Amino acid sequence: MSEIERVTDEPCAPRVVFIGLASCFGCQINITNIEKHLLQVLGQIELGYWQLTSSEPMPDAFDVAVIEGAVTTEEAAETVRRARERAGCVIAIGACAATGGIPGMAAPDITGCAAAVYGDAVPEACGVLRAPAPVSALVDVDFTVSCCPVDPFEFVRVLDAALYGSNRLAPTSVLCGQCAQGEGGCLYKRGQMCLGLVTRSGCGAKCPTLGRACNGCAGLSPDANVGAARAFAASRGHDPARFDEALRMFNTVALVAAGEGE
Amino acid sequence: MLYRVIDRADVPSLVAAFMERYEVVAPVRRGEKYVFEAVSDFDEIALDYPTTIASPKKYFLPATETLFAFDARENAVTDYVDEVRPRVLFGVHACDINGIMNLNSVFNDPRYPDPYYRAHEDATLIVGVSCTPTDTCFCHLMDSEEARPGYDLFLNAIGDRYLVSIGSVTAANILESACDVREATDADRAAFRAATRARQRAFNPAIPDVQEIPMLMDAFHEDAFWDELGGRCLSCNACASVCPTCYCFDIRDTLDPGAETGRRERVWDACTSPQFAMVAGGHNFRATPAARVRHRMYHKLNGFLATHDRSLCVGCGRCAAACKVDISPIAVLEFFERKGADDGE
Ligand code: SF4
Ligand code: SF4
Ligand code: SF4
Ligand code: SF4
Ligand code: SF4
Numbered sequence: 001m002s003e004i005e006r007v008t009d010e011p012c013a014p015r016v017v018f019i020g021l022a023s024c025f026g027c028q029i030n031i032t033n034i035e036k037h038l039l040q041v042l043g044q045i046e047l048g049y050w051q052l053t054s055s056e057p058m059p060d061a062f063d064v065a066v067i068e069g070a071v072t073t074e075e076a077a078e079t080v081r082r083a084r085e086r087a088g089c090v091i092a093i094g095a096c097a098a099t100g101g102i103p104g105m106a107a108p109d110i111t112g113c114a115a116a117v118y119g120d121a122v123p124e125a126c127g128v129l130r131a132p133a134p135v136s137a138l139v140d141v142d143f144t145v146s147c148c149p150v151d152p153f154e155f156v157r158v159l160d161a162a163l164y165g166s167n168r169l170a171p172t173s174v175l176c177g178q179c180a181q182g183e184g185g186c187l188y189k190r191g192q193m194c195l196g197l198v199t200r201s202g203c204g205a206k207c208p209t210l211g212r213a214c215n216g217c218a219g220l221s222p223d224a225n226v227g228a229a230r231a232f233a234a235s236r237g238h239d240p241a242r243f244d245e246a247l248r249m250f251n252t253v254a255l256v257a258a259g260e261g262e
Numbered sequence: 263m264l265y266r267v268i269d270r271a272d273v274p275s276l277v278a279a280f281m282e283r284y285e286v287v288a289p290v291r292r293g294e295k296y297v298f299e300a301v302s303d304f305d306e307i308a309l310d311y312p313t314t315i316a317s318p319k320k321y322f323l324p325a326t327e328t329l330f331a332f333d334a335r336e337n338a339v340t341d342y343v344d345e346v347r348p349r350v351l352f353g354v355h356a357c358d359i360n361g362i363m364n365l366n367s368v369f370n371d372p373r374y375p376d377p378y379y380r381a382h383e384d385a386t387l388i389v390g391v392s393c394t395p396t397d398t399c400f401c402h403l404m405d406s407e408e409a410r411p412g413y414d415l416f417l418n419a420i421g422d423r424y425l426v427s428i429g430s431v432t433a434a435n436i437l438e439s440a441c442d443v444r445e446a447t448d449a450d451r452a453a454f455r456a457a458t459r460a461r462q463r464a465f466n467p468a469i470p471d472v473q474e475i476p477m478l479m480d481a482f483h484e485d486a487f488w489d490e491l492g493g494r495c496l497s498c499n500a501c502a503s504v505c506p507t508c509y510c511f512d513i514r515d516t517l518d519p520g521a522e523t524g525r526r527e528r529v530w531d532a533c534t535s536p537q538f539a540m541v542a543g544g545h546n547f548r549a550t551p552a553a554r555v556r557h558r559m560y561h562k563l564n565g566f567l568a569t570h571d572r573s574l575c576v577g578c579g580r581c582a583a584a585c586k587v588d589i590s591p592i593a594v595l596e597f598f599e600r601k602g603a604d605d606g607e
Contacts, residue, residue: 034519037519037520040519040520041519041520043520044520044521153519156519157516157517160517160521163521164334164517164521166514166515167513167514167515168514168515168516169537171535171537172497172535172536172537173497173498173499173532173534173535173536174496174497174498175498176496176498176499176500176586177498177499177500177502177503177532177534177535178499178503179500180315180316180498180499180500180503180504180584181316181325181503181530183292183295183297183314183315183316184292184293185292185293185294185295185315186586188586189294196498197496197498197586198496201498201499221497223497223536223551224496224497225494225495225496225497225551228493228494228495228496228587229496231494232496232586232587
């Protein structure tokens with residue numbers, strides 16, 4: 001795994017910036033939910049920029065760029081490219097940044113979506129709109145923290161991996177195996193449709209453990225077998241069209257890329 | 263082996279006697295299914311359970327286990343965390359006892375003995391109980407329908423009594439102290455034989471009894487059948503999560519917030535996991551689901567035999583229930599069955 005390349009040998013804390021793009025800021029807020037550990041985490045770094053805590057402008061030099069949100073404008077695309085040029089390490093946090101997430105639902109027709117909201121006068125403040133995309137569609141991403149919102153402790157582990165290296169590998173197996181470890185019984189047996197069949201594991205099957213179907217917020221696994229999953233769901237009485245519709249909540253961009261968008 | 267008879271009505275006091283000194287883990291009902299769980303009262307136990315979602319492996323090889331704590335600043339181990347607790351697994355079926363025997367032979371291999379596993383094993387008593395096969399049970403085809411060694415007590419149900427096989431002195435003493443223990447009579451022996459007959463007849467006849475399975479695995483190694491299975495595998499690892507004999511793990515370090523201290527943990531891993539056979543540099547020796555599924559079946563039905571002289575699969579049928587796309591050793595047995603009967607295959 002990549003470690004930060006320092007420009008100087010002088011011991012100084014890695015400079016970290018938090019960049020918010022099209023998002024609800026929920027992931028950034030959730031990071032503050034580590035509460036008593038927050039100061040320990042912040043003690044390891046020099047916080048160069050965090051809109052949530054200060055309105056100082058973003059500095060020019062930093063080591064780690066943490067990016068929340070999808071890229072939905074040309075301005076955001078430029079921000080991401082500049083961050084990549086400057087940072088030794090880019091971390092995408094949350095479904096919006098990792099998969100396009102909720103904003104990604106507008107990917108097949110951003111113009112139509114904008115028109116539906118604003119009519120024919122899209123305000124200038126919207127910027128130059130472009131089809132929503134995950135950060136990785138524009139630049140190389142070193143680390144990803146999945147889910148909507150991120151698990152703050154997972155964020156801390158990934159930040160540590162970026163700062164010090166790690167022997168952890170992000171899994172690409174899908175959720176059902178972790179779900180089976182919890183022995184709660186599969187929701188399909190209770191007539192619910194669950195996207196754990198194709199969703200990257202890692203969250204510990206949070207939602208099925210609470211009796212709620214997985215929405216796929218951790219993203220489609222690159223090893224997902226969508227065809228077999230759809231067929232299984234259909235065999236349990238769930239219309240494939242509904243399965244696909246559910247999948248679009250967090251994975252429209254990936255489905256469009258795979259030619260399964262609309 | 264020593265045998266004694268107790269009344270069914272004596273079992274609660276047996277459990278209570280264990281509870282004085284041990285944590286008692288037993289099958290309990292959860293929703294429509296059953297799971298092994300710590301209990302505090304005999305009434306929570308469903309001793310006539312069909313099977314559990316996952317196996318009791320988790321008490322020997324926890325899904326996540328801390329191996330040691332470390333101080334990252336000093337680069338030093340600070341504590342070998344010891345989470346072992348004296349425990350009785352109460353109500354384990356024969357397949358699972360055989361599964362645990364398989365795990366024992368792996369983790370107690372004198373070349374690489376595993377102290378963590380061993381500590382759990384040493385602290386655990388096993389009380390087996392006879393069962394009635396479910397539709398997916400095929401332990402009888404995997405030579406695992408009987409627990410020979412591997413238990414402290416085994417309760418064979420014979421009507422309103424149990425014929426108890428006694429495997430350890432510790433458990434025998436607790437049995438003697440808690441129950442009205444009798445010598446078996448001729449009637450008990452006849453009832454036991456009747457029970458084993460009934461059980462033999464209860465196995466699902468649709469699961470084919472195939473001979474020479476390990477050789478067939480080699481013979482049909484290149485068959486298109488594996489692509490068929492791989493084509494529908496979801497890469498979920500549910501099969502390995504519930505299996506009593508999947509024992510592979512990964513080791514990783516977890517830093518505490520602040521990154522000054524941390525823990526080295528082992529976590530379950532499985533050969534059905536896409537990155538399982540990926541090595542440094544990124545090459546993946548089993549890059550396709552077909553290769554992975556085949557590998558799992560090989561280890562279960564062929565590979566383990568070479569070193570341990572018995573099949574790793576004990577026929578508990580859990581993976582057949584857990585896999586959403588019908589991939590399990592049963593599917594492999596059915597494939598072999600079709601091969602002989604159907605020239606078109
Ligand atoms: S991933 Fe979810 S919580 Fe995070 S910013 Fe996007 S919408 Fe908000
Ligand atoms: S509830 Fe969802 S995640 Fe769990 S086993 Fe069923 S499909 Fe998989
Ligand atoms: S179960 Fe699914 S929706 Fe819930 S947190 Fe995990 S990946 Fe997200
Ligand atoms: S492979 Fe399947 S049937 Fe065999 S022991 Fe494992 S879970 Fe049971
Ligand atoms: S064989 Fe079945 S249970 Fe196992 S990983 Fe594949 S789909 Fe999941």
